[in-house]
Amino acid sequence: MSRVTSDGELLPAKEICELKLTLTTSQFALLERAREVLAAAGSVPTDAEIFMKAVGDLLTKRDPLRKAERAAARQRNLDDDLGGRNNNVEKTVENNNAVVASPHDGPTIAAARQRENTAGRYIPAAVRHQVWLRDQGQCRHMHPDGSRCQEKMMIELDHIDLHCRGGEHSASNLQLKCRLHNHFAAAAAFGNEWYRHKLESVTYVRDS
Numbered sequence: 001m002s003r004v005t006s007d008g009e010l011l012p013a014k015e016i017c018e019l020k021l022t023l024t025t026s027q028f029a030l031l032e033r034a035r036e037v038l039a040a041a042g043s044v045p046t047d048a049e050i051f052m053k054a055v056g057d058l059l060t061k062r063d064p065l066r067k068a069e070r071a072a073a074r075q076r077n078l079d080d081d082l083g084g085r086n087n088n089v090e091k092t093v094e095n096n097n098a099v100v101a102s103p104h105d106g107p108t109i110a111a112a113r114q115r116e117n118t119a120g121r122y123i124p125a126a127v128r129h130q131v132w133l134r135d136q137g138q139c140r141h142m143h144p145d146g147s148r149c150q151e152k153m154m155i156e157l158d159h160i161d162l163h164c165r166g167g168e169h170s171a172s173n174l175q176l177k178c179r180l181h182n183h184f185a186a187a188a189a190f191g192n193e194w195y196r197h198k199l200e201s202v203t204y205v206r207d208s
């Protein structure tokens with residue numbers, strides 16, 4: 001009856017996926033504990049509700065795309081605050097890096113920080129977030145027919161100019177690649193037998 005609108009129109013049924021879960025008794029005890037924790041205001045959650053709450057929490061904590069969206073929102077708020085109150089704060093946006101230099105940094109510290117951001121071992125979070133948002137968590141490899149690789153699983157950050165050959169950690173020099181196409185690029189760059197072997201042996205197992 002919930003599919004009938006007030007005008008008497010029948011809404012299409014939502015597609016349902018059934019999931020069969022086999023748990024050990026100790027895992028089941030954890031599920032029951034989650035039910036106790038989530039039970040509130042006289043309502044006891046169903047297994048599906050507990051499952052979806054857990055998935056939601058996991059994605060909030062672990063999804064790089066969501067993290068990037070939150071970081072971008074924080075940056076926008078910060079920009080609004082700074083824009084309204086303080087025009088002396090210098091913002092350094094170089095190589096598309098959203099790196100904010102503190103007004104207290106001397107020129108040496110700011111330069112050192114910038115060097116570290118583009119040449120160090122770790123890709124700065126601001127750059128990582130920018131690349132994830134721009135590429136929307138999907139491999140950037142283009143197939144010969146002009147279509148884009150649809151893969152969103154096992155996504156890695158790929159340096160267009162190789163980092164080991166001086167390529168920077170900048171958004172313009174980074175792109176998202178699935179594991180397969182990242183190895184493909186590595187094989188093309190190094191011509192290494194090991195990478196060729198990897199490329200041949202990597203397959204994704206996926207129900208669809």
Ligand SMILES: [Zn+2]
Binds near residue numbers: 179
């Ligand atoms: Zn790919």
